[in-house]
Amino acid sequence: MVLDTIPWLLMGSSERYDIVYSILKDPAKVYETVYNIFPVWIHAVLRPAQGVIYICYLTIHLQKMKDDKKYKLDTAIYKSYYQWIWVLVFSKTAMYFSLTCYTLIAYLNIEQYGITKQAIYLPAMSMCISFIFLCSYVYTHPSLTCGYTPKVKEKSTNYFNAETAKTIYPVFTAEALLVYQNCIELQLKDNYLFKQKGLTFQQLAKYCSVPKHAFSFLLSNVYGKHFNNYINEYRVCYIIERLNSKQWKELTLEGLANEAGFSSRTTFFIAFKKKTGMSPTLYLQKINTAQLSIS
Structure with a gap:
Protein backbone atom coordinates (compact mmCIF):
# COMPACT_ATOMS: atom_id res chain seq x y z
CA MET A 1 0.00 0.00 0.00
CA VAL A 2 2.90 2.34 0.74
CA LEU A 3 4.56 1.53 -2.57
CA ASP A 4 1.31 2.17 -4.41
CA THR A 5 1.29 5.77 -3.16
CA ILE A 6 4.54 6.57 -5.01
CA PRO A 7 2.94 7.18 -8.44
CA TRP A 8 0.31 9.37 -6.76
CA LEU A 9 2.99 11.51 -5.13
CA LEU A 10 4.89 11.92 -8.39
CA MET A 11 1.97 13.13 -10.49
CA GLY A 12 0.84 16.75 -10.78
CA SER A 13 -2.07 18.35 -8.95
CA SER A 14 -4.26 18.58 -12.07
CA GLU A 15 -3.88 14.84 -12.69
CA ARG A 16 -4.79 14.11 -9.09
CA TYR A 17 -7.87 16.30 -9.39
CA ASP A 18 -9.02 14.49 -12.53
CA ILE A 19 -8.58 11.07 -10.88
CA VAL A 20 -10.46 12.05 -7.72
CA TYR A 21 -13.27 13.69 -9.72
CA SER A 22 -13.67 10.61 -11.92
CA ILE A 23 -13.88 8.35 -8.85
CA LEU A 24 -16.52 10.59 -7.30
CA LYS A 25 -18.57 10.24 -10.48
CA ASP A 26 -18.00 6.47 -10.71
CA PRO A 27 -16.72 4.73 -7.50
CA ALA A 28 -15.90 1.58 -9.52
CA LYS A 29 -12.93 3.45 -11.06
CA VAL A 30 -11.07 3.16 -7.76
CA TYR A 31 -10.54 -0.50 -8.68
CA GLU A 32 -8.98 0.21 -12.06
CA THR A 33 -5.24 -0.49 -12.19
CA VAL A 34 -3.94 2.58 -14.02
CA TYR A 35 -1.44 4.46 -11.86
CA ASN A 36 -0.76 1.59 -9.45
CA ILE A 37 2.37 -0.54 -9.13
CA PHE A 38 0.35 -3.59 -8.06
CA PRO A 39 -3.06 -4.79 -9.30
CA VAL A 40 -5.82 -3.11 -7.30
CA TRP A 41 -7.60 -6.38 -6.56
CA ILE A 42 -4.72 -7.33 -4.23
CA HIS A 43 -5.74 -4.58 -1.79
CA ALA A 44 -9.41 -5.51 -2.10
CA VAL A 45 -8.60 -9.10 -1.11
CA LEU A 46 -5.90 -8.48 1.51
CA ARG A 47 -7.78 -5.94 3.60
CA PRO A 48 -10.83 -8.14 4.37
CA ALA A 49 -8.49 -11.13 4.88
CA GLN A 50 -6.44 -9.10 7.34
CA GLY A 51 -9.64 -8.15 9.15
CA VAL A 52 -10.87 -11.75 9.39
CA ILE A 53 -7.50 -12.92 10.79
CA TYR A 54 -7.49 -10.12 13.37
CA ILE A 55 -11.08 -10.83 14.45
CA CYS A 56 -10.26 -14.54 14.80
CA TYR A 57 -7.24 -13.66 16.92
CA LEU A 58 -9.36 -11.47 19.22
CA THR A 59 -12.02 -14.15 19.56
CA ILE A 60 -9.40 -16.76 20.51
CA HIS A 61 -7.91 -14.31 23.01
CA LEU A 62 -11.34 -13.76 24.55
CA GLN A 63 -11.82 -17.47 25.01
CA LYS A 64 -8.37 -17.81 26.58
CA MET A 65 -9.15 -15.01 29.03
CA LYS A 66 -12.39 -16.72 29.94
CA ASP A 67 -10.72 -20.10 30.54
CA ASP A 68 -7.56 -18.85 32.27
CA LYS A 69 -8.06 -18.54 36.02
CA LYS A 70 -5.43 -15.82 36.37
CA TYR A 71 -7.82 -13.41 34.63
CA LYS A 72 -10.29 -12.47 37.34
CA LEU A 73 -13.12 -11.30 35.09
CA ASP A 74 -15.32 -10.42 38.06
CA THR A 75 -12.98 -7.58 39.04
CA ALA A 76 -13.44 -4.08 37.61
CA ILE A 77 -10.00 -4.00 35.96
CA TYR A 78 -10.21 -7.22 33.94
CA LYS A 79 -13.90 -6.69 33.25
CA SER A 80 -13.17 -3.38 31.52
CA TYR A 81 -10.49 -4.94 29.28
CA TYR A 82 -12.69 -7.95 28.53
CA GLN A 83 -15.50 -5.58 27.54
CA TRP A 84 -13.09 -3.57 25.38
CA ILE A 85 -12.08 -6.66 23.38
CA TRP A 86 -15.75 -7.48 22.74
CA VAL A 87 -16.34 -3.93 21.53
CA LEU A 88 -13.32 -4.27 19.26
CA VAL A 89 -14.58 -7.59 17.85
CA PHE A 90 -18.06 -6.29 17.04
CA SER A 91 -16.89 -2.97 15.60
CA LYS A 92 -14.17 -4.60 13.50
CA THR A 93 -16.61 -7.22 12.24
CA ALA A 94 -19.02 -4.49 11.15
CA MET A 95 -16.19 -2.52 9.54
CA TYR A 96 -14.69 -5.35 7.52
CA PHE A 97 -18.07 -6.79 6.51
CA SER A 98 -19.08 -3.33 5.27
CA LEU A 99 -15.73 -2.99 3.50
CA THR A 100 -16.26 -6.29 1.70
CA CYS A 101 -19.77 -5.28 0.63
CA TYR A 102 -18.47 -1.90 -0.53
CA THR A 103 -15.74 -3.60 -2.57
CA LEU A 104 -18.16 -6.03 -4.24
CA ILE A 105 -20.70 -3.32 -5.09
CA ALA A 106 -18.04 -0.99 -6.47
CA TYR A 107 -16.05 -3.66 -8.31
CA LEU A 108 -18.96 -5.36 -10.02
CA ASN A 109 -21.11 -3.76 -12.64
CA ILE A 110 -24.09 -3.59 -10.32
CA GLU A 111 -26.40 -1.77 -12.69
CA GLN A 112 -26.78 -4.88 -14.83
CA TYR A 113 -28.27 -6.64 -11.78
CA GLY A 114 -30.84 -3.91 -11.30
CA ILE A 115 -29.06 -2.41 -8.29
CA THR A 116 -28.70 1.35 -8.18
CA LYS A 117 -25.26 2.86 -7.74
CA GLN A 118 -26.46 4.66 -4.60
CA ALA A 119 -26.44 1.27 -2.84
CA ILE A 120 -22.70 1.75 -2.31
CA TYR A 121 -23.43 4.45 0.27
CA LEU A 122 -25.01 1.90 2.67
CA PRO A 123 -21.80 -0.06 3.44
CA ALA A 124 -19.85 3.21 3.34
CA MET A 125 -22.14 4.65 6.00
CA SER A 126 -21.88 1.44 8.03
CA MET A 127 -18.07 1.69 7.98
CA CYS A 128 -18.21 5.31 9.14
CA ILE A 129 -20.65 4.54 11.97
CA SER A 130 -18.51 1.59 13.16
CA PHE A 131 -15.37 3.71 13.13
CA ILE A 132 -17.02 6.63 14.94
CA PHE A 133 -18.39 4.25 17.58
CA LEU A 134 -14.94 2.72 18.09
CA CYS A 135 -13.28 6.14 18.42
CA SER A 136 -15.98 7.36 20.84
CA TYR A 137 -15.48 4.30 23.03
CA VAL A 138 -11.72 4.87 23.16
CA TYR A 139 -12.14 8.58 23.99
CA THR A 140 -14.56 7.79 26.84
CA HIS A 141 -12.26 5.08 28.24
CA PRO A 142 -8.83 6.78 28.52
CA SER A 143 -7.37 3.82 30.42
CA LEU A 144 -7.18 1.93 27.12
CA THR A 145 -4.64 4.33 25.62
CA CYS A 146 -3.20 6.34 28.51
CA GLY A 147 -3.00 3.79 31.29
CA TYR A 148 -5.20 5.80 33.64
CA THR A 149 -7.76 3.67 35.39
CA PRO A 150 -10.57 4.54 37.79
CA LYS A 151 -9.69 4.35 41.46
CA VAL A 152 -10.07 0.79 42.68
CA LYS A 153 -11.02 0.48 46.33
CA GLU A 154 -8.82 -2.12 47.94
CA LYS A 155 -7.80 -2.95 51.45
CA SER A 156 -5.53 -0.24 52.77
CA THR A 157 -1.99 -1.34 53.51
CA ASN A 158 1.32 0.29 54.24
CA TYR A 159 3.15 -2.41 52.30
CA PHE A 160 3.75 -2.10 48.61
CA ASN A 161 2.07 -4.74 46.43
CA ALA A 162 4.02 -5.07 43.19
CA GLU A 163 1.42 -7.28 41.48
CA THR A 164 -1.34 -4.77 42.23
CA ALA A 165 0.77 -1.97 40.78
CA LYS A 166 1.44 -3.88 37.55
CA THR A 167 -2.24 -4.72 37.13
CA ILE A 168 -3.85 -1.43 38.04
CA TYR A 169 -1.30 1.08 36.86
CA PRO A 170 0.78 -0.18 33.94
CA VAL A 171 2.37 3.20 33.12
CA PHE A 172 5.00 2.89 35.90
CA THR A 173 6.86 -0.30 36.71
CA ALA A 174 6.49 -1.86 40.15
CA GLU A 175 10.19 -1.24 40.80
CA ALA A 176 9.86 2.46 39.97
CA LEU A 177 6.83 2.86 42.24
CA LEU A 178 8.71 1.18 45.08
CA VAL A 179 11.61 3.62 44.65
CA TYR A 180 9.16 6.56 44.67
CA GLN A 181 7.49 5.25 47.82
CA ASN A 182 10.79 4.86 49.67
CA CYS A 183 11.92 8.32 48.57
CA ILE A 184 8.76 10.02 49.86
CA GLU A 185 8.81 8.20 53.20
CA LEU A 186 12.52 8.89 53.66
CA GLN A 187 12.11 12.62 53.05
CA LEU A 188 9.15 12.87 55.41
CA LYS A 189 10.76 10.88 58.23
CA ASP A 190 14.36 12.08 58.05
CA ASN A 191 13.94 15.66 56.84
CA TYR A 192 10.61 16.34 58.57
CA LEU A 193 9.05 17.86 55.44
CA PHE A 194 5.61 17.52 57.04
CA LYS A 195 6.56 20.40 59.40
CA GLN A 196 6.26 22.81 56.46
CA LYS A 197 2.97 24.63 56.85
CA GLY A 198 0.69 24.55 53.83
CA LEU A 199 2.68 21.74 52.24
CA THR A 200 0.94 20.77 49.00
CA PHE A 201 0.79 17.62 46.91
CA GLN A 202 2.70 19.31 44.07
CA GLN A 203 5.43 20.65 46.39
CA LEU A 204 6.15 17.29 47.98
CA ALA A 205 6.14 15.48 44.61
CA LYS A 206 8.55 18.06 43.17
CA TYR A 207 10.85 17.98 46.21
CA CYS A 208 11.08 14.17 46.06
CA SER A 209 11.37 14.14 42.23
CA VAL A 210 8.35 11.84 42.02
CA PRO A 211 5.90 12.09 39.07
CA LYS A 212 2.51 13.39 40.21
CA HIS A 213 0.64 10.47 38.67
CA ALA A 214 2.83 7.97 40.51
CA PHE A 215 2.38 9.81 43.81
CA SER A 216 -1.38 9.92 43.25
CA PHE A 217 -1.39 6.17 42.64
CA LEU A 218 0.56 5.52 45.85
CA LEU A 219 -1.84 7.63 47.90
CA SER A 220 -4.92 5.93 46.47
CA ASN A 221 -3.83 2.31 46.21
CA VAL A 222 -1.00 1.83 48.71
CA TYR A 223 -1.80 4.22 51.57
CA GLY A 224 -5.53 4.56 50.88
CA LYS A 225 -5.55 8.18 52.03
CA HIS A 226 -6.00 11.69 50.70
CA PHE A 227 -2.87 13.83 50.71
CA ASN A 228 -3.89 15.99 53.70
CA ASN A 229 -4.75 12.95 55.81
CA TYR A 230 -1.47 11.31 54.82
CA ILE A 231 0.62 14.33 55.90
CA ASN A 232 -1.43 14.95 59.05
CA GLU A 233 -0.73 11.39 60.19
CA TYR A 234 3.00 12.13 60.13
CA ARG A 235 2.35 15.29 62.14
CA VAL A 236 0.23 13.47 64.72
CA CYS A 237 2.84 10.70 65.08
CA TYR A 238 5.50 13.36 65.62
CA ILE A 239 3.43 15.01 68.36
CA ILE A 240 2.72 11.67 70.08
CA GLU A 241 6.43 10.89 70.01
CA ARG A 242 7.19 14.25 71.63
CA LEU A 243 4.51 13.79 74.30
CA ASN A 244 5.78 10.33 75.24
CA SER A 245 9.40 11.54 75.44
CA LYS A 246 8.60 14.46 77.78
CA GLN A 247 10.13 16.95 75.34
CA TRP A 248 7.01 19.09 75.20
CA LYS A 249 7.06 20.59 78.68
CA GLU A 250 8.13 24.01 77.38
CA LEU A 251 5.29 24.05 74.81
CA THR A 252 1.50 24.03 74.97
CA LEU A 253 -0.44 21.53 72.87
CA GLU A 254 -1.20 24.31 70.39
CA GLY A 255 2.48 25.24 70.28
CA LEU A 256 3.43 21.64 69.66
CA ALA A 257 0.83 21.39 66.88
CA ASN A 258 2.20 24.56 65.33
CA GLU A 259 5.73 23.12 65.44
CA ALA A 260 4.50 19.93 63.74
CA GLY A 261 3.09 21.92 60.83
CA PHE A 262 -0.61 22.20 61.65
CA PHE A 268 -4.95 19.50 64.73
CA PHE A 269 -7.72 18.29 67.05
CA ILE A 270 -9.61 16.52 64.22
CA ALA A 271 -6.48 14.79 62.89
CA PHE A 272 -5.35 13.77 66.38
CA LYS A 273 -8.73 12.28 67.29
CA LYS A 274 -8.91 10.48 63.95
CA LYS A 275 -5.53 8.86 64.58
CA THR A 276 -5.81 8.06 68.31
CA GLY A 277 -9.55 7.92 68.90
CA MET A 278 -9.36 10.60 71.62
CA SER A 279 -8.75 14.33 71.93
CA PRO A 280 -5.21 15.66 72.59
CA THR A 281 -6.21 16.78 76.10
CA LEU A 282 -7.59 13.35 77.00
CA TYR A 283 -4.52 11.67 75.54
CA LEU A 284 -2.28 13.94 77.64
CA GLN A 285 -4.26 13.12 80.78
CA LYS A 286 -3.84 9.42 80.01
CA ILE A 287 -0.07 9.87 79.73
CA ASN A 288 0.12 11.81 83.00
CA THR A 289 -1.92 9.14 84.79
CA ALA A 290 0.34 6.41 83.48
CA GLN A 291 3.46 8.31 84.57
CA LEU A 292 2.03 8.86 88.10
CA SER A 293 1.26 5.17 88.37
CA ILE A 294 4.83 4.30 87.40
CA SER A 295 6.18 6.80 89.95
Whole structure:
Protein backbone atom coordinates (compact mmCIF):
# COMPACT_ATOMS: atom_id res chain seq x y z
CA MET A 1 0.00 0.00 0.00
CA VAL A 2 2.90 2.34 0.74
CA LEU A 3 4.56 1.53 -2.57
CA ASP A 4 1.31 2.17 -4.41
CA THR A 5 1.29 5.77 -3.16
CA ILE A 6 4.54 6.57 -5.01
CA PRO A 7 2.94 7.18 -8.44
CA TRP A 8 0.31 9.37 -6.76
CA LEU A 9 2.99 11.51 -5.13
CA LEU A 10 4.89 11.92 -8.39
CA MET A 11 1.97 13.13 -10.49
CA GLY A 12 0.84 16.75 -10.78
CA SER A 13 -2.07 18.35 -8.95
CA SER A 14 -4.26 18.58 -12.07
CA GLU A 15 -3.88 14.84 -12.69
CA ARG A 16 -4.79 14.11 -9.09
CA TYR A 17 -7.87 16.30 -9.39
CA ASP A 18 -9.02 14.49 -12.53
CA ILE A 19 -8.58 11.07 -10.88
CA VAL A 20 -10.46 12.05 -7.72
CA TYR A 21 -13.27 13.69 -9.72
CA SER A 22 -13.67 10.61 -11.92
CA ILE A 23 -13.88 8.35 -8.85
CA LEU A 24 -16.52 10.59 -7.30
CA LYS A 25 -18.57 10.24 -10.48
CA ASP A 26 -18.00 6.47 -10.71
CA PRO A 27 -16.72 4.73 -7.50
CA ALA A 28 -15.90 1.58 -9.52
CA LYS A 29 -12.93 3.45 -11.06
CA VAL A 30 -11.07 3.16 -7.76
CA TYR A 31 -10.54 -0.50 -8.68
CA GLU A 32 -8.98 0.21 -12.06
CA THR A 33 -5.24 -0.49 -12.19
CA VAL A 34 -3.94 2.58 -14.02
CA TYR A 35 -1.44 4.46 -11.86
CA ASN A 36 -0.76 1.59 -9.45
CA ILE A 37 2.37 -0.54 -9.13
CA PHE A 38 0.35 -3.59 -8.06
CA PRO A 39 -3.06 -4.79 -9.30
CA VAL A 40 -5.82 -3.11 -7.30
CA TRP A 41 -7.60 -6.38 -6.56
CA ILE A 42 -4.72 -7.33 -4.23
CA HIS A 43 -5.74 -4.58 -1.79
CA ALA A 44 -9.41 -5.51 -2.10
CA VAL A 45 -8.60 -9.10 -1.11
CA LEU A 46 -5.90 -8.48 1.51
CA ARG A 47 -7.78 -5.94 3.60
CA PRO A 48 -10.83 -8.14 4.37
CA ALA A 49 -8.49 -11.13 4.88
CA GLN A 50 -6.44 -9.10 7.34
CA GLY A 51 -9.64 -8.15 9.15
CA VAL A 52 -10.87 -11.75 9.39
CA ILE A 53 -7.50 -12.92 10.79
CA TYR A 54 -7.49 -10.12 13.37
CA ILE A 55 -11.08 -10.83 14.45
CA CYS A 56 -10.26 -14.54 14.80
CA TYR A 57 -7.24 -13.66 16.92
CA LEU A 58 -9.36 -11.47 19.22
CA THR A 59 -12.02 -14.15 19.56
CA ILE A 60 -9.40 -16.76 20.51
CA HIS A 61 -7.91 -14.31 23.01
CA LEU A 62 -11.34 -13.76 24.55
CA GLN A 63 -11.82 -17.47 25.01
CA LYS A 64 -8.37 -17.81 26.58
CA MET A 65 -9.15 -15.01 29.03
CA LYS A 66 -12.39 -16.72 29.94
CA ASP A 67 -10.72 -20.10 30.54
CA ASP A 68 -7.56 -18.85 32.27
CA LYS A 69 -8.06 -18.54 36.02
CA LYS A 70 -5.43 -15.82 36.37
CA TYR A 71 -7.82 -13.41 34.63
CA LYS A 72 -10.29 -12.47 37.34
CA LEU A 73 -13.12 -11.30 35.09
CA ASP A 74 -15.32 -10.42 38.06
CA THR A 75 -12.98 -7.58 39.04
CA ALA A 76 -13.44 -4.08 37.61
CA ILE A 77 -10.00 -4.00 35.96
CA TYR A 78 -10.21 -7.22 33.94
CA LYS A 79 -13.90 -6.69 33.25
CA SER A 80 -13.17 -3.38 31.52
CA TYR A 81 -10.49 -4.94 29.28
CA TYR A 82 -12.69 -7.95 28.53
CA GLN A 83 -15.50 -5.58 27.54
CA TRP A 84 -13.09 -3.57 25.38
CA ILE A 85 -12.08 -6.66 23.38
CA TRP A 86 -15.75 -7.48 22.74
CA VAL A 87 -16.34 -3.93 21.53
CA LEU A 88 -13.32 -4.27 19.26
CA VAL A 89 -14.58 -7.59 17.85
CA PHE A 90 -18.06 -6.29 17.04
CA SER A 91 -16.89 -2.97 15.60
CA LYS A 92 -14.17 -4.60 13.50
CA THR A 93 -16.61 -7.22 12.24
CA ALA A 94 -19.02 -4.49 11.15
CA MET A 95 -16.19 -2.52 9.54
CA TYR A 96 -14.69 -5.35 7.52
CA PHE A 97 -18.07 -6.79 6.51
CA SER A 98 -19.08 -3.33 5.27
CA LEU A 99 -15.73 -2.99 3.50
CA THR A 100 -16.26 -6.29 1.70
CA CYS A 101 -19.77 -5.28 0.63
CA TYR A 102 -18.47 -1.90 -0.53
CA THR A 103 -15.74 -3.60 -2.57
CA LEU A 104 -18.16 -6.03 -4.24
CA ILE A 105 -20.70 -3.32 -5.09
CA ALA A 106 -18.04 -0.99 -6.47
CA TYR A 107 -16.05 -3.66 -8.31
CA LEU A 108 -18.96 -5.36 -10.02
CA ASN A 109 -21.11 -3.76 -12.64
CA ILE A 110 -24.09 -3.59 -10.32
CA GLU A 111 -26.40 -1.77 -12.69
CA GLN A 112 -26.78 -4.88 -14.83
CA TYR A 113 -28.27 -6.64 -11.78
CA GLY A 114 -30.84 -3.91 -11.30
CA ILE A 115 -29.06 -2.41 -8.29
CA THR A 116 -28.70 1.35 -8.18
CA LYS A 117 -25.26 2.86 -7.74
CA GLN A 118 -26.46 4.66 -4.60
CA ALA A 119 -26.44 1.27 -2.84
CA ILE A 120 -22.70 1.75 -2.31
CA TYR A 121 -23.43 4.45 0.27
CA LEU A 122 -25.01 1.90 2.67
CA PRO A 123 -21.80 -0.06 3.44
CA ALA A 124 -19.85 3.21 3.34
CA MET A 125 -22.14 4.65 6.00
CA SER A 126 -21.88 1.44 8.03
CA MET A 127 -18.07 1.69 7.98
CA CYS A 128 -18.21 5.31 9.14
CA ILE A 129 -20.65 4.54 11.97
CA SER A 130 -18.51 1.59 13.16
CA PHE A 131 -15.37 3.71 13.13
CA ILE A 132 -17.02 6.63 14.94
CA PHE A 133 -18.39 4.25 17.58
CA LEU A 134 -14.94 2.72 18.09
CA CYS A 135 -13.28 6.14 18.42
CA SER A 136 -15.98 7.36 20.84
CA TYR A 137 -15.48 4.30 23.03
CA VAL A 138 -11.72 4.87 23.16
CA TYR A 139 -12.14 8.58 23.99
CA THR A 140 -14.56 7.79 26.84
CA HIS A 141 -12.26 5.08 28.24
CA PRO A 142 -8.83 6.78 28.52
CA SER A 143 -7.37 3.82 30.42
CA LEU A 144 -7.18 1.93 27.12
CA THR A 145 -4.64 4.33 25.62
CA CYS A 146 -3.20 6.34 28.51
CA GLY A 147 -3.00 3.79 31.29
CA TYR A 148 -5.20 5.80 33.64
CA THR A 149 -7.76 3.67 35.39
CA PRO A 150 -10.57 4.54 37.79
CA LYS A 151 -9.69 4.35 41.46
CA VAL A 152 -10.07 0.79 42.68
CA LYS A 153 -11.02 0.48 46.33
CA GLU A 154 -8.82 -2.12 47.94
CA LYS A 155 -7.80 -2.95 51.45
CA SER A 156 -5.53 -0.24 52.77
CA THR A 157 -1.99 -1.34 53.51
CA ASN A 158 1.32 0.29 54.24
CA TYR A 159 3.15 -2.41 52.30
CA PHE A 160 3.75 -2.10 48.61
CA ASN A 161 2.07 -4.74 46.43
CA ALA A 162 4.02 -5.07 43.19
CA GLU A 163 1.42 -7.28 41.48
CA THR A 164 -1.34 -4.77 42.23
CA ALA A 165 0.77 -1.97 40.78
CA LYS A 166 1.44 -3.88 37.55
CA THR A 167 -2.24 -4.72 37.13
CA ILE A 168 -3.85 -1.43 38.04
CA TYR A 169 -1.30 1.08 36.86
CA PRO A 170 0.78 -0.18 33.94
CA VAL A 171 2.37 3.20 33.12
CA PHE A 172 5.00 2.89 35.90
CA THR A 173 6.86 -0.30 36.71
CA ALA A 174 6.49 -1.86 40.15
CA GLU A 175 10.19 -1.24 40.80
CA ALA A 176 9.86 2.46 39.97
CA LEU A 177 6.83 2.86 42.24
CA LEU A 178 8.71 1.18 45.08
CA VAL A 179 11.61 3.62 44.65
CA TYR A 180 9.16 6.56 44.67
CA GLN A 181 7.49 5.25 47.82
CA ASN A 182 10.79 4.86 49.67
CA CYS A 183 11.92 8.32 48.57
CA ILE A 184 8.76 10.02 49.86
CA GLU A 185 8.81 8.20 53.20
CA LEU A 186 12.52 8.89 53.66
CA GLN A 187 12.11 12.62 53.05
CA LEU A 188 9.15 12.87 55.41
CA LYS A 189 10.76 10.88 58.23
CA ASP A 190 14.36 12.08 58.05
CA ASN A 191 13.94 15.66 56.84
CA TYR A 192 10.61 16.34 58.57
CA LEU A 193 9.05 17.86 55.44
CA PHE A 194 5.61 17.52 57.04
CA LYS A 195 6.56 20.40 59.40
CA GLN A 196 6.26 22.81 56.46
CA LYS A 197 2.97 24.63 56.85
CA GLY A 198 0.69 24.55 53.83
CA LEU A 199 2.68 21.74 52.24
CA THR A 200 0.94 20.77 49.00
CA PHE A 201 0.79 17.62 46.91
CA GLN A 202 2.70 19.31 44.07
CA GLN A 203 5.43 20.65 46.39
CA LEU A 204 6.15 17.29 47.98
CA ALA A 205 6.14 15.48 44.61
CA LYS A 206 8.55 18.06 43.17
CA TYR A 207 10.85 17.98 46.21
CA CYS A 208 11.08 14.17 46.06
CA SER A 209 11.37 14.14 42.23
CA VAL A 210 8.35 11.84 42.02
CA PRO A 211 5.90 12.09 39.07
CA LYS A 212 2.51 13.39 40.21
CA HIS A 213 0.64 10.47 38.67
CA ALA A 214 2.83 7.97 40.51
CA PHE A 215 2.38 9.81 43.81
CA SER A 216 -1.38 9.92 43.25
CA PHE A 217 -1.39 6.17 42.64
CA LEU A 218 0.56 5.52 45.85
CA LEU A 219 -1.84 7.63 47.90
CA SER A 220 -4.92 5.93 46.47
CA ASN A 221 -3.83 2.31 46.21
CA VAL A 222 -1.00 1.83 48.71
CA TYR A 223 -1.80 4.22 51.57
CA GLY A 224 -5.53 4.56 50.88
CA LYS A 225 -5.55 8.18 52.03
CA HIS A 226 -6.00 11.69 50.70
CA PHE A 227 -2.87 13.83 50.71
CA ASN A 228 -3.89 15.99 53.70
CA ASN A 229 -4.75 12.95 55.81
CA TYR A 230 -1.47 11.31 54.82
CA ILE A 231 0.62 14.33 55.90
CA ASN A 232 -1.43 14.95 59.05
CA GLU A 233 -0.73 11.39 60.19
CA TYR A 234 3.00 12.13 60.13
CA ARG A 235 2.35 15.29 62.14
CA VAL A 236 0.23 13.47 64.72
CA CYS A 237 2.84 10.70 65.08
CA TYR A 238 5.50 13.36 65.62
CA ILE A 239 3.43 15.01 68.36
CA ILE A 240 2.72 11.67 70.08
CA GLU A 241 6.43 10.89 70.01
CA ARG A 242 7.19 14.25 71.63
CA LEU A 243 4.51 13.79 74.30
CA ASN A 244 5.78 10.33 75.24
CA SER A 245 9.40 11.54 75.44
CA LYS A 246 8.60 14.46 77.78
CA GLN A 247 10.13 16.95 75.34
CA TRP A 248 7.01 19.09 75.20
CA LYS A 249 7.06 20.59 78.68
CA GLU A 250 8.13 24.01 77.38
CA LEU A 251 5.29 24.05 74.81
CA THR A 252 1.50 24.03 74.97
CA LEU A 253 -0.44 21.53 72.87
CA GLU A 254 -1.20 24.31 70.39
CA GLY A 255 2.48 25.24 70.28
CA LEU A 256 3.43 21.64 69.66
CA ALA A 257 0.83 21.39 66.88
CA ASN A 258 2.20 24.56 65.33
CA GLU A 259 5.73 23.12 65.44
CA ALA A 260 4.50 19.93 63.74
CA GLY A 261 3.09 21.92 60.83
CA PHE A 262 -0.61 22.20 61.65
CA SER A 263 -2.01 25.51 60.45
CA SER A 264 -5.02 25.59 62.76
CA ARG A 265 -6.10 24.29 66.16
CA THR A 266 -9.24 22.70 64.70
CA THR A 267 -7.34 20.73 62.07
CA PHE A 268 -4.95 19.50 64.73
CA PHE A 269 -7.72 18.29 67.05
CA ILE A 270 -9.61 16.52 64.22
CA ALA A 271 -6.48 14.79 62.89
CA PHE A 272 -5.35 13.77 66.38
CA LYS A 273 -8.73 12.28 67.29
CA LYS A 274 -8.91 10.48 63.95
CA LYS A 275 -5.53 8.86 64.58
CA THR A 276 -5.81 8.06 68.31
CA GLY A 277 -9.55 7.92 68.90
CA MET A 278 -9.36 10.60 71.62
CA SER A 279 -8.75 14.33 71.93
CA PRO A 280 -5.21 15.66 72.59
CA THR A 281 -6.21 16.78 76.10
CA LEU A 282 -7.59 13.35 77.00
CA TYR A 283 -4.52 11.67 75.54
CA LEU A 284 -2.28 13.94 77.64
CA GLN A 285 -4.26 13.12 80.78
CA LYS A 286 -3.84 9.42 80.01
CA ILE A 287 -0.07 9.87 79.73
CA ASN A 288 0.12 11.81 83.00
CA THR A 289 -1.92 9.14 84.79
CA ALA A 290 0.34 6.41 83.48
CA GLN A 291 3.46 8.31 84.57
CA LEU A 292 2.03 8.86 88.10
CA SER A 293 1.26 5.17 88.37
CA ILE A 294 4.83 4.30 87.40
CA SER A 295 6.18 6.80 89.95
